[in-house]
Amino acid sequence: MSLWMQKEITLQAKSRGFHLITDEILIHLPEIKDISIGISNLFLQHTSASLTINENADPTVRQDFESYFSRSVAEGEPYYRHTYEGSDDLPAHIKSSLLGCSVSIPIKNGELAMGIWQGIYLGEHRNHGGARRIVVTLNGKAYG
Numbered sequence: 001m002s003l004w005m006q007k008e009i010t011l012q013a014k015s016r017g018f019h020l021i022t023d024e025i026l027i028h029l030p031e032i033k034d035i036s037i038g039i040s041n042l043f044l045q046h047t048s049a050s051l052t053i054n055e056n057a058d059p060t061v062r063q064d065f066e067s068y069f070s071r072s073v074a075e076g077e078p079y080y081r082h083t084y085e086g087s088d089d090l091p092a093h094i095k096s097s098l099l100g101c102s103v104s105i106p107i108k109n110g111e112l113a114m115g116i117w118q119g120i121y122l123g124e125h126r127n128h129g130g131a132r133r134i135v136v137t138l139n140g141k142a143y144g
Contacts, residue, residue: 003038003142005031011132014124016088018062022119026112031138038107038140045133048092048126050099056119065123069095092125099123107140 009028011021025042026032032040044051055061073094075087082090103120106113122132 001142001144003031003035003138003140005138007136009134009136011122011134013128013130014122014132016124016127016129017066019122019124020056020059020062020119021122022056022112022114025120025134025136029136029138032107032112033110034142035107035110035138035140036143037109038138039104040107040112041104041137042102042120043135043137044101044122045135046101046129047096048089049101049129049132050096050121050123050125051101051103051134052099052121052123053103053105053114053118054121055117057117062121065121069098069123069125073098086127088125088127092129095123095125107138110143 007028009025011024029040042051054065073091075091080090082093105120124132
């Protein structure tokens with residue numbers, strides 16, 4: 001039997017930086033256990049944050065990501081025109097475009113089929129970004 005499901009998850013506001021959100025997402029998706037094989041798509045409904053998959057064990061990876069992107073896409077560049085929402089706004093849009101606003105992850109035997117060292121990151125690129133909404137779509141073959 002084929003299963004389709006979609007829901008919106010609201011993540012609590014987070015500080016600027018990269019945050020491991022895998023467990024926070026899975027708490028809202030008990031239905032994933034009903035899928036033997038399928039796909040999940042997570043879509044972030046914002047233009048100043050991002051989603052990506054990377055190292056889930058060592059928190060210094062997330063700190064290094066923030067350092068790298070803050071240097072690569074610096075605030076306060078004199079050629080920026082979109083500045084009326086703050087010096088962190090346009091760099092946040094650029095970082096969001098570079099990293100993306102969605103990830104697709106296979107589902108295998110009722111679990112996300114990520115590697116042992118992989119986790120889902122929210123990149124919060126604003127100093128005060130607020131709560132973030134993610135639309136999750138699950139599709140797959142249900143058990144039975």
